[in-house]
Amino acid sequence: MEPGQVGEKDIDQQRRRFALEAMELLERTGEEVTRARLAAELNIARARMEAVFPEEGDLLEAITAEWFAPKIAVMDEVMGSGLPPRRKMYEFFARRFALLRKNFQDDPATFRLYVEMGERYFEYAQSYVDLGDHYLCELIAEAQADGHLAGMDVDYARSVINQMVLSYIQPYLIAMIGDRLSEDKLAHIVDAIFDGLDAKDGGARGTGKLHAA
Amino acid sequence: MEPGQVGEKDIDQQRRRFALEAMELLERTGEEVTRARLAAELNIARARMEAVFPEEGDLLEAITAEWFAPKIAVMDEVMGSGLPPRRKMYEFFARRFALLRKNFQDDPATFRLYVEMGERYFEYAQSYVDLGDHYLCELIAEAQADGHLAGMDVDYARSVINQMVLSYIQPYLIAMIGDRLSEDKLAHIVDAIFDGLDAKDGGARGTGKLHAA
Numbered sequence: 515m516e517p518g519q520v521g522e523k524d525i526d527q528q529r530r531r532f533a534l535e536a537m538e539l540l541e542r543t544g545e546e547v548t549r550a551r552l553a554a555e556l557n558i559a560r561a562r563m564e565a566v567f568p569e570e571g572d573l574l575e576a577i578t579a580e581w582f583a584p585k586i587a588v589m590d591e592v593m594g595s596g597l598p599p600r601r602k603m604y605e606f607f608a609r610r611f612a613l614l615r616k617n618f619q620d621d622p623a624t625f626r627l628y629v630e631m632g633e634r635y636f637e638y639a640q641s642y643v644d645l646g647d648h649y650l651c652e653l654i655a656e657a658q659a660d661g662h663l664a665g666m667d668v669d670y671a672r673s674v675i676n677q678m679v680l681s682y683i684q685p686y687l688i689a690m691i692g693d694r695l696s697e698d699k700l701a702h703i704v705d706a707i708f709d710g711l712d713a714k715d716g717g718a719r720g721t722g723k724l725h726a727a
Numbered sequence: 728m729e730p731g732q733v734g735e736k737d738i739d740q741q742r743r744r745f746a747l748e749a750m751e752l753l754e755r756t757g758e759e760v761t762r763a764r765l766a767a768e769l770n771i772a773r774a775r776m777e778a779v780f781p782e783e784g785d786l787l788e789a790i791t792a793e794w795f796a797p798k799i800a801v802m803d804e805v806m807g808s809g810l811p812p813r814r815k816m817y818e819f820f821a822r823r824f825a826l827l828r829k830n831f832q833d834d835p836a837t838f839r840l841y842v843e844m845g846e847r848y849f850e851y852a853q854s855y856v857d858l859g860d861h862y863l864c865e866l867i868a869e870a871q872a873d874g875h876l877a878g879m880d881v882d883y884a885r886s887v888i889n890q891m892v893l894s895y896i897q898p899y900l901i902a903m904i905g906d907r908l909s910e911d912k913l914a915h916i917v918d919a920i921f922d923g924l925d926a927k928d929g930g931a932r933g934t935g936k937l938h939a940a
Contacts, residue, residue: 597933604931674912677894678919687893699887701932702924706891708931710923711915718817718921719914720810 533576665713746789791851878926
């Protein structure tokens with residue numbers, strides 16, 4: 515192994531370790547954590563902290579990565595499961611929902627702080643949201659191969675489906691209306707996606723003739 | 728007319744007028760309005776303001792009523808329209824969505840302030856939310872009379888449907904993801920509700936046999 519690679523690995527390990535320490539501190543204090551605060555807490559020099567996180571944003575990015583890691587793990591697991599599309603889409607949303615609900619119930623105050631941070635520093639979460647969307651597009655293609663979501667543009671279907679299940683994947687909503695959410699209701703929504711969502715105009719908008727023209 | 732009734736009417740008119748003045752002030756300053764601040768602005772005595780709004784919450788309640796009035800007007804209009812259930816449910820959500828989107832686009836900062844106030848003083852908004860739910864239950868009963876939402880408990884269907892269209896009726900979400908929302912997507916969601924949502928287990932949850940047992 516090249517010396518350079520060892521250094522990279524060391525830095526990566528330190529980033530993870532410091533991010534986990536920052537999350538512990540954040541949970542304990544109920545406040546956002548800066549590099550300076552974390553260096554003081556760990557009793558290490560600012561210079562060492564800055565070698566690991568050159569910018570304040572690098573710490574936030576590392577925290578975001580740790581926060582999303584278990585959600586990505588369940589998505590990966592579901593995507594590799596070989597379940598039929600309908601079951602797979604349900605598990606794709608349901609397992610993340612169960613995880614988020616548990617995070618919330620374990621520590622509502624810390625959960626709300628992460629939600630606020632997520633709103634403020636959305637740029638760091640973007641790649642995880644994009645990964646979820648990428649997987650959802652795969653699920654849509656699998657559903658279409660089975661005759662569901664007929665004729666729908668994949669990206670359009672992704673957007674509509676994300677809206678239909680938003681309460682189950684958006685941390686803010688889980689904190690706010692979590693007591694009204696359930697796996698049973700989510701299953702009914704996923705069944706409605708598979709049995710009632712397609713490209714044709716079903717008549718809700720009342721413009722069928724215009725669209726057909 | 729009894730003198731007492733005249734007084735009631737006068738107070739009602741003053742409540743409305745002061746609430747509208749408070750909303751103008753709020754829009755201009757970008758801050759919440761108290762009775763003291765409003766009395767100073769209108770150059771009237773605190774005692775007169777307190778005769779109209781005995782408690783601080785009475786001002787908030789009057790502002791809430793004014794904010795919801797146009798949304799209730801469109802709901803009333805749709806409920807009395809005689810449209811078939813699928814069209815009616817679409818219009819029920821779409822017209823409120825169009826109104827909220829316009830409110831947001833006209834003045835995003837003020838819209839966000841109302842959203843924050845709505846979260847803080849949710850008690851005042853509760854009766855309006857309840858009215859919307861009451862109407863939605865009527866719509867569900869009409870849809871069921873036409874063979875849709877088969878076998879579903881009305882209150883359960885109300886909860887699931889509110890979740891499916893949440894992005895289109897929740898002001899916070901309209902402010903946050905408004906650019907991804909459209910009448911066309913909402914129409915597809917309502918069509919999925921009418922064509923794919925019912926009491927039976929469609930298989931998403933993968934517990935069909937357990938439920939059937």
